[in-house]
Amino acid sequence: MTLQYIVNNKWNTFIAHICEFHPLTTDFIACYTKELDWVSLSRNKNLAWSSELILQFEERWSWFDLFQNTAIDWVSAGSFMIEEHIDWFLLALHCREYREDRIITSPGACRLSGILTVPATIKLMLRNIPFQHFENRKTEYRQRLYNFLTMSNRKPNSYTYYEEVILPYLGKTDVQEILFNRIAGNREDIMLYKLMNEQKHLYYIKKMNRIKKITIDFYPDQLHNDSFSLKEQELKVIFPQRIKDLITTKRLKIYDYTLLETDRFYMDNSMSHRFPQTYKSVVIAENDLNDTVNLILCEESDYILGDQLYEFQHAIQQIEKIIW
Secondary structure (H helix, E strand, O other): OOHHHHHHHOHHHHHHHHHHHOOOOHHHHHHOHHHOOHHHHOOOOOOOOOHHHHHHOOOOOOHHHHOOOOOOOHHHHOHHHHHHHHHHHHHHOOOHHHHOOOOOOOOOHHHHOOOOOOOHHHHHHHOOOOHHHHHOOHHHHHHHHHHHHHHHOOOOOOHHHHHHHHHHHHOOOOHHHHHHHHHHOOOOOHHHHHHHHHHHHHHHHHHHHHHHOOOOOOOOOOOOOOOOHHHHHHHOOEOOHHHHHHHHOOOOOOOOOEEOOHHHOEEEOOOOOOOHHHOOEEEEEEOOOOOEEEEOEOOOOOOEEOOOOEEEEOOOOEEEEOOO
């Protein structure tokens, strides 16, 4: 087995172990933000942790894992960050000394009993957060609970694998070079690669802002009188014929997801602030973990949906194409 074999055939394993155990710089993290495994990165004890680092990537971290990272000095990092993000964490805790006056009980919370270890500094800070802060957002907490239950069941990375398999093959090879070669396809001009992505991002932002301003009635030529037409008029989108046919004939099966009835399809713009191409995406399937399967608009259209399925992983704010 060679490093090239690991990179080509075990990429997810490779990047997860690099993110959790390798000493990565802030510049490296900023350069490859979208390619990193943020759940694993949140567990990394070899980063130069600071309030600046945490705030710089505040929307990326898995706070569930971040709060358990003993390398972070939360007193120095600042209690304001704990107050902002501890709410999701609290629901997943099974800590009897806080349950009666701090934790809003919810079905399933006890399933994490014994899994989490909470630093004493965080426990101390919890006592200073008004209970009303949690009570006012009770519904929102419940929606996030099962995402954290899922994260807690994720198979942990192995330091032994990192030390005995990855490091010997890695040798003096620069991790940044490996990522660049994989992502940029060995392009010599990295600035061109960045520019292309930035231009595409700006294109989708402009498209999103343009669509938001559209107020005219929705009567496109492609609108047909079928079982989807009412939902299309409601959401102001056109569903792809391929998806329509698969749903109508009950041949659309998505592993671990329940397909919604057509009249229950709904629009989801929850990730458009990070991925503007997902603006006006439509949810067609859900699972018990608050993840969804969405259709997104074709690049060149303001209302026609493409037939590619995407998994929206809301807990970690990531999107993946579904191969089907």
